[in-house]
Amino acid sequence: MTPRETEPDSGGGHANRPIGNSTIVAYPTQAAAVLPITLKFEEVVYKVKRGAKGWWPSSSSPAEKTILDGITGVVCPGELLAMLGPSGSGKTTLLTALGGRLRGKLAGKITYNGHPFTGVVKRRTGFVAQDDVLYPHLTVSETLTFTALLRLPGSLSRTDKAHQAQLVISEMGLNRVAHSMIGGARGVRGVSGGERKRVSIGLELLVDPSLLLLDEPTSGLDSTTAARIVATLRRLAVEKGRTVVTTIHQPSSRLYRMFDKLVLLSEGNAIYYGPAAAAVDYFASVGFPAPIDGVNPADFLLDLANGRFHGPLAHIGLHI
Ligand SMILES: Nc1ncnc2c1ncn2[C@@H]1O[C@H](COP(=O)(O)OP(=O)(O)OP(=O)(O)O)[C@@H](O)[C@H]1O
Ligand SMILES: [Mg+2]
Numbered sequence: 548m549t550p551r552e553t554e555p556d557s558g559g560g561h562a563n564r565p566i567g568n569s570t571i572v573a574y575p576t577q578a579a580a581v582l583p584i585t586l587k588f589e590e591v592v593y594k595v596k597r598g599a600k601g602w603w604p605s606s607s608s609p610a611e612k613t614i615l616d617g618i619t620g621v622v623c624p625g626e627l628l629a630m631l632g633p634s635g636s637g638k639t640t641l642l643t644a645l646g647g648r649l650r651g652k653l654a655g656k657i658t659y660n661g662h663p664f665t666g667v668v669k670r671r672t673g674f675v676a677q678d679d680v681l682y683p684h685l686t687v688s689e690t691l692t693f694t695a696l697l698r699l700p701g702s703l704s705r706t707d708k709a710h711q712a713q714l715v716i717s718e719m720g721l722n723r724v725a726h727s728m729i730g731g732a733r734g735v736r737g738v739s740g741g742e743r744k745r746v747s748i749g750l751e752l753l754v755d756p757s758l759l760l761l762d763e764p765t766s767g768l769d770s771t772t773a774a775r776i777v778a779t780l781r782r783l784a785v786e787k788g789r790t791v792v793t794t795i796h797q798p799s800s801r802l803y804r805m806f807d808k809l810v811l812l813s814e815g816n817a818i819y820y821g822p823a824a825a826a827v828d829y830f831a832s833v834g835f836p837a838p839i840d841g842v843n844p845a846d847f848l849l850d851l852a853n854g855r856f857h858g859p860l861a862h863i864g865l866h867i
Contacts, residue, residue, distance in 0.1 A: 582671055583624035584659050584758045584790045586645060591618045591655035593640055593815075614640050616815045617655070622808065624757075624788040627781050629795050629803075629823065631845060632812030633853050638794035639677060639762050641812070645792060646674045646760045659758070668758070673751030677762040677794075679743045683732035687746055688725040691715055691753065698754050715752050719745040720775065741768040748776065752783075759783065761793040770799050781805045800843040813852040 593615040615637050622628040630638045643649045645657060647664035659668045681690060691712035699708045716725050721742060729746065730737015738746070748764055759780070765773035777798075784791045784807075795802070806823035819826050827837050827844045830851060837847045 582660075582667070582757050583788050584668065584671060585621065585623050585661075586758060586790055586792070587621045587656070587658045587661075588641075588645060589619050589656040591615050591641065591644060591653070591657060593637075593644060593649065593654075594652045611652075614815050615644070618810065618812075618817045618820075620808070620810055620817070620820045622790050622792055624790050625784055626807045627777075627784045627791045627793070627805065628808040628810065629793055629798070629806040630810045630812060631795055631798070631848060631852070633849060635814075636812040636852065637815045638812055641810070642760050642762050642792065642794055646672060648674070671757040673754065673756030673759045675747050675751050675759075675761040675764055677766075679731070679747045681729045681731070681743060681746060683729050683735045683737060686726050686728055687721050687738060687742070688712065688716060690729060690746055691749055694750050695753050711753060715749040718752070718779065719749040720772075721745055721749065741772055744768065745772075745776065748779075755787075756789065758790045759792070761791075763794050763796050765798070765802070766796050770801070774799070774802050774805075777802050777805050795845075797849070798845045800845065803843065803845045809848075811848050811852055813854075818852060819848070 592613065594611045594613050597610055597612045618637075618641055620628070630641060632638050640649065644653055647657075647669060657664065659665075662668075685693070692709050695708040695712040695715075696705065699711060703711075716722060724738045724742050728735065728737045729743060731743060737743075744764060744767065748761065751759060751761075761780070764780070765776055768776065777793075780791050780793060783789045798806075803823065808821065809819060809823040809826050810817050811819035811826065819829060821829065823844075826848060830848075831837065835851060837844070
């Protein structure tokens with residue numbers, strides 16, 4: 548939790564609007580002019596030096612390992628892009644690159660409204676990492692309130708900031724555990740892993756980012772909670788014009804249907820980029836039909852990314 552520079556607030560209120568059986572929070576910070584961000588990435592290549600300091604001599608392998616191999620795509624305000632792929636396929640690396648946090652040999656072009664990563668974009672970007680970094684001895688409510696006090700603009704009163712934290716607690720379904728310790732450190736028992744993840748997402752929602760990047764926000768959650776989180780992300784995109792990019796691990800078909808766009812990664816290559824709803828038909832059109840109607844598209848796509856498929860071209864890979 549680091550204090551973050553915030554935009555000046557124009558002093559609007561923060562009414563809540565009921566949406567279905569949940570609530571969309573109108574954040575005080577949002578009263579400032581919203582900066583819609585179009586994120587474009589073109590031919591992104593990322594390489595790392597291989598085994599320079601490793602214990603095993605690697606004279607036979609090339610000096611560099613390609614982690615990302617020419618990934619291209621665009622995400623507009625109002626869209627939710629999911630990155631899917633097997634473990635080690637490069638999802639976290641690509642997300643980190645898009646968040647302007649990747650150091651090292653990064654080639655290609657990543658632009659935000661046509662410009663490179665700047666301080667303004669950084670302030671407008673929320674990044675939820677795969678591993679949660681939270682203070683184990685604070686309660687959920689304390690964690691969000693302290694962050695609200697640090698991150699929200701000085702033009703808001705302490706009461707408004709605390710209220711803001713409470714709104715996020717409600718939105719993330721954390722009321723029941725608001726006064727439980729986060730826990731997680733050795734010997735400190737606290738909230739569940741899923742609840743911890745929701746706190747991490749809530750911390751980024753406090754400042755209502757224009758660009759929200761999340762690394763596996765649903766891992767370790769039951770399918771209902773996972774769907775609720777992705778529905779929240781989708782609402783942030785569609786109703787509030789945010790640009791949302793998330794990596795995802797094993798989404799259910801219900802969850803998959805909420806994605807607008809999909810990048811399917813396999814060993815650092817994008818084997819599909821386009822509308823999520825068109826991915827299965829695309830693979831069928833190039834000779835890789837889904838095995839049966841009604842199969843979870845994500846399972847089918849992950850099988851493909853792992854080189855497991857059937858259909859007319861099955862002889863070049865493993866049979867399911
Ligand atoms: N700095 C680095 N040095 C060496 N290898 C790296 C580095 N960063 C990433 N890798 C390798 O790149 C590959 C992709 O890693 P990445 O964390 O992006 O995968 P992922 O798709 O997020 O996997 P997971 O689903 O397990 O989180 C992995 O094989 C990883 O070991
Ligand atoms: Mg990862």
